[in-house]
Amino acid sequence: MKWSEKKMESSEKKRTVELKKAEVLQAATELFSEKSYEATTMSEIAKRAGVSFGSVASYYGNKESLFTRCVELPLKELSESFLNFDLHPVSFADELQKMMKGHFELFQNMKVFLRLVVQVIAQHERFPNQFNLVVEQTAFIQDEVTIFIQNGQQAGQFREGDASRLSIVYINLLFGTILSYAFRPSQEDEAEFISFAIRMFGPV
Structure with a gap:
């Protein structure tokens, strides 16, 4: 050969x-x-x-090592995809809507993995290493969303408020909304969620 x-x-x-x-x-x-x-x-x-x-x-x-990889690899993928938005757009309102639609679709596609994350959080004492990975990546995502909100506020396109707290509320709302559905939400439900979430940011 x-x-x-x-x-x-x-x-x-x-x-x-x-x-x-x-x-x-x-x-x-x-x-x-x-x-x-x-x-x-x-x-x-x-x-x-x-x-x-x-x-x-x-x-x-072994099984524990495999479990760690099941948390680690998709978590990295989720973080990279989640942060696929412009921190300095011309129109923060347009970017916000685009960002939220992308996040909704991302979380929907990764629902199985998100259920696994719920187990890790609920049993954080049983899975301390995996839990720390989730906390670390979540904090990183929250920080980037916070920066986006702050930039929008400084540009006069978002109303004033605690950007850090708003970032946490948004991610928790997104997480909880997706997991509350047994099946894929309808387009109407998705549009309603996005409309509600946008009001939290308060584009002016």
Whole structure:
């Protein structure tokens, strides 16, 4: 076999492994979210992911290590996507509406993971490392939203108020609203939430 063919074969194997690792992570996140950490077994995760028990252990080690990755990786993805807004827009009102629609869609798409976050928060003494990750990323998100609000206030496009507190209220409202629905909210419900949230910021 030529060197180029060996390299292609090696790259294909790596892609296959990464795909399987992602499938294991997704299966684990779903099961942990549905059944809790204690009630979920590595065998169940392997079965749902369509891989062997040995593959799950090879990819992620033990169940606690896998659980940590289920929290850590999506949390990073959520943070990066959440902060995809302009801190210095020409129109803060337009950016605010765009930002909120994006956040609503993001949280909706990551609802399974958010249910897992609820478990981590509720059992913070059981999962201190994972809880600290959630707290750290949440604080980072809140700080960025606070800056956005403050910039809007300084530009005279948002009414005056405690930007930090408003940031916390907004994120908690978003989190609670999405998790209160068993199924995907209707477009009317989404529009109503966005309208209500915008009023909190008070564009002038």
